[in-house]
Every structure is written in structure tokens, then in C-alpha cells.
Amino acid sequence: MSPGDTPAQEVRIERDGPVALLIVDRPRQRNALARETMTALGAAVARLAEMDDVRCVVVAGGGDCFIAGGDLRDLQALTTAEAGADMARTMQAALDALAALPVPVIAAVDAFAIGGGAEVALAADLRVLAQDAWLAFRQADFAVSTAWGGSWRLARLVGPARALHLLGTGERIGAAEALRLGLADEIAGLGERALDHARALAHRLARRPAHVLRTMKRLVEAAPLPAPEHRALEARLFGETWGHPAHFQAVDRFLERTRPAVAEPEPGPLAGLFLVLEGIDGAGTTTQARLLKRWLERRGEPVHTTAEPSGGPIGTLLRQALGGRVVGRDGQRLCPESIALLFAADRFDHLRTEVEPHLRAGTHVLCDRYDHSSLAYQGIENDARWVSNLNAAARRPDLVLFLDVDPAIASRRRAHRGGTPEIYEVDALQVRIAEAYRDMERWRPSDRVLRIDGNASPRAVQRACRAAIEALLDRRRALPRGSVL
Ligand code: TYD
Numbered sequence: 025m026s027p028g029d030t031p032a033q034e035v036r037i038e039r040d041g042p043v044a045l046l047i048v049d050r051p052r053q054r055n056a057l058a059r060e061t062m063t064a065l066g067a068a069v070a071r072l073a074e075m076d077d078v079r080c081v082v083v084a085g086g087g088d089c090f091i092a093g094g095d096l097r098d099l100q101a102l103t104t105a106e107a108g109a110d111m112a113r114t115m116q117a118a119l120d121a122l123a124a125l126p127v128p129v130i131a132a133v134d135a136f137a138i139g140g141g142a143e144v145a146l147a148a149d150l151r152v153l154a155q156d157a158w159l160a161f162r163q164a165d166f167a168v169s170t171a172w173g174g175s176w177r178l179a180r181l182v183g184p185a186r187a188l189h190l191l192g193t194g195e196r197i198g199a200a201e202a203l204r205l206g207l208a209d210e211i212a213g214l215g216e217r218a219l220d221h222a223r224a225l226a227h228r229l230a231r232r233p234a235h236v237l238r239t240m241k242r243l244v245e246a247a248p249l250p251a252p253e254h255r256a257l258e259a260r261l262f263g264e265t266w267g268h269p270a271h272f273q274a275v276d277r278f279l280e281r282t283r284p285a286v287a288e289p290e291p292g293p294l295a296g297l298f299l300v301l302e303g304i305d306g307a308g309t310t311t312q313a314r315l316l317k318r319w320l321e322r323r324g325e326p327v328h329t330t331a332e333p334s335g336g337p338i339g340t341l342l343r344q345a346l347g348g349r350v351v352g353r354d355g356q357r358l359c360p361e362s363i364a365l366l367f368a369a370d371r372f373d374h375l376r377t378e379v380e381p382h383l384r385a386g387t388h389v390l391c392d393r394y395d396h397s398s399l400a401y402q403g404i405e406n407d408a409r410w411v412s413n414l415n416a417a418a419r420r421p422d423l424v425l426f427l428d429v430d431p432a433i434a435s436r437r438r439a440h441r442g443g444t445p446e447i448y449e450v451d452a453l454q455v456r457i458a459e460a461y462r463d464m465e466r467w468r469p470s471d472r473v474l475r476i477d478g479n480a481s482p483r484a485v486q487r488a489c490r491a492a493i494e495a496l497l498d499r500r501r502a503l504p505r506g507s508v509l
Pocket residue numbers: 305306331332333346367392393394395396397398399401402446448449
């Protein structure tokens with residue numbers, strides 16, 4: 025450990041949108057695991073298991089290699105058979121928990137994974153190797169067996185005979201050989217880091233609906249079950265995915281795409297980014313939109329800010345209805361169905377007349393609320409599936425920044441702001457709307473949504489928003505003109 029390092033810092037979780045990186049960072053020891061690192065690894069995996077918004081995990085070593093096994097200098101302190109067995113059990117529990125995460129786990133192997141390091145790599149669902157990386161089960165060189173579940177995992181992957189061969193010889197397994205044996209699933213490009221390649225793969229997987237990825241992992245893991253039991257499980261889990269709104273939306277999109285095309289539009293300039301801010305009343309979306317506009321302009325990015333309800337005729341009518349100035353013929357507030365329909369109508373008018381022309385011209389559009397608001401607000405007083413379908417054909421944003429704020433804090437902010445409360449600005453309703461927001465993925469599983477802790481200071485929220493937009497801008501720069509991200 026270098027001076028000032030704590031074991032907790034030696035195992036880090038970094039977030040990259042829906043992807044979490046789990047990094048064992050002891051580069052001076054080539055990321056070999058000391059006893060405290062093992063405990064920290066177990067704790068980090070437990071934290072990952074709590075992160076509901078993670079869709080894929082990448083495990084990597086700090087610096088430029090994967091993990092060189094156990095830290096032999098530190099492990100010298102274990103002088104008895106029992107102490108060795110205890111250490112084995114600690115790591116087995118940490119790696120079993122890693123393997124049991126409900127989302128795919130990818131090991132990014134740069135340079136090498138030796139001994140216990142190779143066992144860590146095997147605990148992942150998938151392995152990406154750099155072109156010059158290798159694995160070696162060097163345990164026998166130190167006169168010990170595997171300890172962290174490695175022999176079991178190796179035998180499952182390559183069969184018992186090949187496993188015994190690799191464990192007995194301790195020979196280096198290069199990337200091409202690892203691919204041939206099924207120990208590697210993808211090899212990074214020439215000169216490309218396995219970590220970068222694995223991150224890209226993780227993002228590819230993370231674009232899938234989370235519940236589908238989790239189901240796939242469960243089914244693959246259940247493969248050792250006898251066929252009749254597995255069929256029963258598959259039929260049940262398949263049924264859940266079939267009945268999910270995401271399935272019907274995906275089929276609708278497919279049927280829409282296979283309709284005969286009218287005419288290919290001329291490629292224009294690079295399309296602008298469609299960025300949406302969402303959250304309950306008092307979440308701070310309007311403040312953040314204003315700050316983001318200034319920031320983008322300072323960077324020379326053309327940007328147009330807008331909001332829903334829009335400033336168009338239907339939006340204006342809606343604002344009057346929300347303020348209680350337009351009522352139904354019975355003198356009561358408009359019925360929930362009419363409000364949901366008006367929001368959807370306003371949205372399509374807004375898209376056609378304001379949002380899409382700007383995007384086509386290459387201007388970014390920053391929109392304060394979009395159809396996630398309809399799902400959260402109108403979804404709680406109507407059939408949410410009906411509301412979802414009403415808005416299903418609305419253009420999808422490139423990024424949704426969801427400011428997740430405690431309803432009690434938002435309530436205080438609204439009180440501080442003053443003014444006459446609108447129809448939804450009632451504390452009990454806002455608590456339900458906040459819950460509905462957290463269920464957003466159910467209705468829009470393919471949207472790129474970044475949940476930001478809206479209880480933090482405006483500056484901290486702004487930093488998180490900027491980092492996400494920055495990443496999109498970088499990706500967009502790499503695209504040819506006429507592309508839509
Ligand atoms: P808001 O965006 O907070 O703007 P302002 O502070 O200027 O009033 O108000 C819009 C309200 O409209 C807000 O309570 C959420 C609601 N709303 C819906 O109920 N459904 C929707 O689809 C949208 C876009 C907004």
C-alpha cells in the first residue's frame with residue numbers, strides 16, 4: 025500500500041452511465057490482492073448489488089494490467105492450513121457474489137491475469153482480452169491449488185481434462201488460444217486496451233432493456249438444471265418478457281420500420297442532440313436547463329431551450345388548465361384522460377414545429393420535461409399503459425437527465441418559490457409521482473436515462489449533467505455528417 029492509501033481506495037467503483045467499473049487498484053503490486061483488499065472487494069461487490077440502475081459491470085485492474093493473484097508478501101502472514109482455508113472462503117464469497125450479480129459482468133484483461141487473478145477473471149460472465157494479454161494458472165508453481173473457485177469454473181468452461189492440463193502445466197494462455205478455448209469472448213483491437221473494448225461491449229449490452237438482460241443471465245446460469253425444469257423456468261420468464269410493454273413497443277417499432285420507405289431524406293448537417301430534463305415539481309430542472317444552456321453556448325455549441333407544456337396553442341391551453349383557469353363544462357378540472365391527451369397532442373405539435381426543425385439544423389435542443397412527465401404525472405391517474413402508448417411514437421431523446429429529489433425537499437423548494445400551486449403540486453401526489461418516475465425504465469427501457477441525485481447542490485447536479493452531455497458530444501464528433509446519434 026502506498027502511504028495514505030486505504031484498502032477502500034484500492035477497490036473502487038466508478039460509474040459510466042449505466043455501466044459500473046469495479047477496479048482493483050494496486051498498480052505497484054500489479055493489483056495483487058492483500059487480505060484487506062479481499063475484504064474491500066467483497067464490500068464493493070455488496071455495494072454493486074445494491075445499485076439498481078447498474079446494467080453491466082466491468083472488472084479491471086488499475087494501471088495497465090489485470091490482477092497478479094494473491095499478494096504473496098501479505099499472505100505470508102497466513103501460516104496454517106486453517107488460515108489458508110479461511111482466506112479461500114473470504115474470496116470465494118466475494119467472487120460468488122460477483123458472479124451472482126443479476127447483470128452481466130465482464131472482466132477486462134489487460135497484460136495478464138495470473139493465478140488468483142485468472143480465478144477472478146473466470147468469475148465474470150464474459151472476458152475481454154487485449155491482443156497481447158495472457159492468462160496463467162500458476163498456482164502449482166507455488167505448490168498450492170486453486171482457492172477462489174477457479175478449478176470449478178475452469179472445468180465448466182473448458183471441460184475437466186483441459187482444465188487439469190492448464191492447471192497442471194501453468195502454461196501461458198495467449199488471447200487467441202483463450203478465444204479458441206472459450207476462456208475469452210472478445211479480443212480487443214490492435215493496440216486497443218481491453219478495458220476500453222470491455223466498456224464499449226458493456227454499453228452495447230446496457231442498451232438492452234435491463235429486465236431482458238437479467239432474464240438472459242438467469243436462464244444461462246440455470247443451464248445445469250435438468251431440461252424439463254429449465255424449460256419450465258424459460259417459459260415462465262419468457263412470458264414475463266412477452267407481457268412487458270417493452271416487447272410490444274419493440275414490435276411496433278419493427279413493424280413501423282418495415283413499412284415501405286417513402287424517400288430517403290437528404291443527409292443534413294450532424295443532427296443536434298435532443299436532451300431532456302425530468303423530475304418532480306421543485307426538482308430543479310428549470311435551473312439546470314438554464315445553466316446547461318449557458319455552458320453549451322460558451323463551448324460554441326448551438327443550443328435551443330424549450331419546455332413542455334410548450335408555448336404552442338395546446339401547451340398554452342394546458343398551462344391554463346394546470347393553473348385552474350380553464351375548467352371542464354361542469355366547472356371542475358379537466359378529466360385525467362383529457363389532460364393526458366392534451367399533453368400528448370402538445371408533444372407532437374412541439375416536436376414537429378419546434379424540436380425537430382432545430383435538431384435537423386444541427387442545433388441541440390434542451391427540453392424541460394418530455395413524455396416521462398406524462399408517464400409519471402398522467403400515469404398515476406390513468407392506465408399507465410394507455411399513456412405510454414399515446415406517446416409511443418414520440419421521438420426518443422438522446423439523453424434524459426432525471427433529477428431524483430426527495431419529495432420533502434422539493435416541497436420546501438416549491439414553498440420557498442411561492443405562487444399559486446398548480447393541480448399536481450400537492451405533496452401526497454408528488455410522492456406518488458416520484459415513485460412513478462423511478463419506474464420509468466419499465467415504460468421506456470431503451471432510453472438513455474441518467475439518474476442524478478437531485479438533493480445535491482445545484483453545482484454538483486450541474487457537474488453530473490455536463491459530464492453526461494460531454495460524453496455524448498464526444499461520441500457525436502466521431503460520426504459522419506448526416507448521422508443521428
Ligand atoms: P413545470 O414544468 O414545473 O413548469 P412551471 O414551473 O413553469 O409551471 O410545470 C409543468 C407541470 O406540468 C408540472 O407540474 C408537470 C406537468 N406535466 C405533466 O403533468 N405531464 C407532462 O407530460 C408534462 C410535460 C408536464
